[in-house]
Amino acid sequence: MVVAQDWVNWPPELAERYRGAGHWQGLTFGEQLARWAVSYAGRTALVDGGRRWTYAELDVAVQRLCTGLARLGIRRGDRVILQLPNRAEFVLSWFALVRLGAVPVHAMPAHRRSEITHLARLADVAGYLVADQYGHFDYRELAAQVQQDTGLRHVIVAGDPGEHTGFVALAELMAADPEPGPADPPAADDLALLLLSGGTTGMPKLVPRTHDDYSYNARRAAEVCELTEESVYLAVLPIAFNYTMSCPGMLGVLQVGGKVVLAPAPGPQTAFELIEREGVTIAAINPPLVPHWLAEAERGEADLSSLRVLQVGSARLADDLAAVVTKKLDCRLQQVFGMAEGLLCLTRLDDPDDLVHTTQGVPISPDDELRVVDPQDQEVPLGQTGELLTRGPYTLRGYYRAAEHNQRAFTADGFYRTGDLVRLTPTGHVIVVGRAKDQINRGGQKIDATEVEGHLLALPGVVSAALVAEPDPVLGERSVAFLTCTGDAPDAKALTVFFRDRGVAAYKVPDRLLVVDAMPLTAVGKVDKKTLKHQYLG
Numbered sequence: 001m002v003v004a005q006d007w008v009n010w011p012p013e014l015a016e017r018y019r020g021a022g023h024w025q026g027l028t029f030g031e032q033l034a035r036w037a038v039s040y041a042g043r044t045a046l047v048d049g050g051r052r053w054t055y056a057e058l059d060v061a062v063q064r065l066c067t068g069l070a071r072l073g074i075r076r077g078d079r080v081i082l083q084l085p086n087r088a089e090f091v092l093s094w095f096a097l098v099r100l101g102a103v104p105v106h107a108m109p110a111h112r113r114s115e116i117t118h119l120a121r122l123a124d125v126a127g128y129l130v131a132d133q134y135g136h137f138d139y140r141e142l143a144a145q146v147q148q149d150t151g152l153r154h155v156i157v158a159g160d161p162g163e164h165t166g167f168v169a170l171a172e173l174m175a176a177d178p179e180p181g182p183a184d185p186p187a188a189d190d191l192a193l194l195l196l197s198g199g200t201t202g203m204p205k206l207v208p209r210t211h212d213d214y215s216y217n218a219r220r221a222a223e224v225c226e227l228t229e230e231s232v233y234l235a236v237l238p239i240a241f242n243y244t245m246s247c248p249g250m251l252g253v254l255q256v257g258g259k260v261v262l263a264p265a266p267g268p269q270t271a272f273e274l275i276e277r278e279g280v281t282i283a284a285i286n287p288p289l290v291p292h293w294l295a296e297a298e299r300g301e302a303d304l305s306s307l308r309v310l311q312v313g314s315a316r317l318a319d320d321l322a323a324v325v326t327k328k329l330d331c332r333l334q335q336v337f338g339m340a341e342g343l344l345c346l347t348r349l350d351d352p353d354d355l356v357h358t359t360q361g362v363p364i365s366p367d368d369e370l371r372v373v374d375p376q377d378q379e380v381p382l383g384q385t386g387e388l389l390t391r392g393p394y395t396l397r398g399y400y401r402a403a404e405h406n407q408r409a410f411t412a413d414g415f416y417r418t419g420d421l422v423r424l425t426p427t428g429h430v431i432v433v434g435r436a437k438d439q440i441n442r443g444g445q446k447i448d449a450t451e452v453e454g455h456l457l458a459l460p461g462v463v464s465a466a467l468v469a470e471p472d473p474v475l476g477e478r479s480v481a482f483l484t485c486t487g488d489a490p491d492a493k494a495l496t497v498f499f500r501d502r503g504v505a506a507y508k509v510p511d512r513l514l515v516v517d518a519m520p521l522t523a524v525g526k527v528d529k530k531t532l533k534h535q536y537l538g
């Protein structure tokens with residue numbers, strides 16, 4: 001019998017194996033931070049502009065906030081949406097929540113009312129932690145709307161809470177005299193955080209990650225990247241992103257006593273200044289940033305000599321661009337293929353160039369199990385293309401509160417169906433060749449076609465809608481919306497306004513609109529996207 005539950009833990013025999021192998025060490029993130037504060041006490045943990053925290057200071061600041069959150073009424077097990085840009089407040093709030101046993105839900109800065117309200121309802125959240133303003137957007141207005149939609153109890157604002165009654169300033173919570181504690185601490189195999197999946201079925205799904213599994217993810221990635229106390233990591237992409245959090249990201253660097261530097265914006269000038277000033281040794285970017293970084297490096301104004309490793313991930317890096325990176329930036333390139341759901345593949349620092357340029361690496365754990373299968377779930381011969389299925393010590397066993405979807409997204413023996421089409425080299429390196437899931441990867445931002453089609457269908461006069469990917473030289477892929485309409489079709493401007501008014505993140509607005517007389521259909525009556533692409537996009 002299937003018992004309804006919020007999330008699916010690993011079966012006991014596998015959990016035993018992962019503990020026995022030392023992957024799961026039985027320490028919560030709150031406990032780990034306390035240990036780091038002893039081992040790395042006076043070393044710099046975190047840099048945000050002119051502000052710096054040593055490990056000891058970070059631990060104390062987190063304990064204050066943890067106390068403040070508890071006094072506000074946030075409890076172990078409560079879910080709290082965390083939507084902050086790359087500022088120290090993200091790091092402090094994240095650790096304070098997980099130390100308390102409250103569960104941060106990782107929203108992205110680009111998310112708006114449609115996404116946040118969905119998350120608030122899905123996770124039945126107790127609170128929402130936002131910036132006051134960022135990137136010309138007032139998150140307090142958004143929070144007020146979400147509160148109206150959902151009756152959210154607590155809104156906590158990093159910065160000025162403004163005129164909204166009931167909004168609490170994060171600074172006020174941070175001023176609490178730290179009490180030892182928390183009173184009711186979480187266990188290491190508890191749910192620690194909820195990450196957003198790219199989604200393929202209408203609205204973002206939530207990925208449950210435990211203290212044990214997520215620590216292992218970060219620790220093992222840090223080993224593969226050969227991080228040490230001397231490592232300095234530049235967080236370029238949003239810190240809430242799994243890639244920036246733990247691949248090895250912030251968490252991998254803190255485990256070994258290195259320094260995390262937050263870039264307030266992803267552009268190369270900002271990044272290069274920080275690389276020079278802080279002596280950055282490893283940075284993580286996505287393919288659309290690569291040409292900008294190369295162009296800025298060409299100008300030769302910043303001293304990048306400290307940079308040892310440049311990670312490129314979140315979308316497929318073109319083979320020829322990969323070769324240029326190694327040549328123009330005097331550092332190692334590392335390809336990153338990961339997913340919020342778990343599995344992380346990295347090229348190794350001593351891999352030969354041809355593998356680094358043409359593959360997305362090998363899994364980080366010896367206990368990652370990979371199967372490449374045909375549509376009947378039969379394994380294909382080595383080297384042939386199939387869908388990647390995976391299971392392992394840090395790959396989810398089910399999405400949060402999604403029992404029905406989980407039936408389809410996992411095999412009976414617990415393998416996650418990634419929806420990625422891959423082939424394996426004889427060395428075990430993964431090459432991502434395409435995608436079986438209905439998703440667009442727009443420069444690393446994953447767009448769920450079904451979700452966007454739902455919005456398009458709400459446009460007056462639209463009868464049917466299909467969102468597909470087409471190649472884009474910068475983004476890798478951009479989105480094209482095919483519509484059939486009665487009467488006039490909307491124009492690009494109207495579309496942008498319509499999406500904004502519906503509270504949808506701007507990156508989901510289709511890049512191009514094509515109106516057709518009729519949608520081609522498959523034998524079972526679904527829109528035939530292959531034919532659409534073939535007929536209209538060449």
Ligand SMILES: O=C(O)c1cccc(O)c1O
Pocket residue numbers: 241242243244247313314315336337338339340341
């Ligand atoms: O999309 C990716 O490749 C990716 C890489 C690292 C971490 C992630 O979460 C990812 O989605």
